[in-house]
Amino acid sequence: MKHYLLTAIALCGALFITSTTLAHDGDTHDHGLLVEGAWAPHTGKRTVSAAVYLVIKNSGKEADTFIGVETSAAAVAMLHQSKEIDGFMRMDHVESLTIEPGATATFGPGGYHIMLTRLEAPLKRGEIFTLNLAFEKAGIVPVIVEIMGIGGPK
């Protein structure tokens, strides 16, 4: 289902992608979405999952909705939200996230994150990979993820 959805988006977004082939972290396009500061903590050899943190700013005039994500770095990628319930952290899968005009969605430890499961290879500190974020209006927005230490960019 999700795969089908992403395929449909990829087709609709084909024009968009060709005009922004060189898009990288920090680029902003006609749609007004700016994705920046994407990073993931490095993983051990046997780790099968990892989280990606980033910031999405909507400087456009219309709301847009995050509807999916995929990456060649892992078999499965999805939006998760960590919540503390009765002293325990749990993660829920979130189908979509609307970002209002002028709003910023900050994904960070303990909150929203992109969950990668079944990593293709361990994430090595200093390396990068690409995430393709899918939005209802903006289409596919590619973002470069930097692999960092556990504490991130601080």
Ligand SMILES: [Cu+2]
């Ligand atoms: Cu998660």
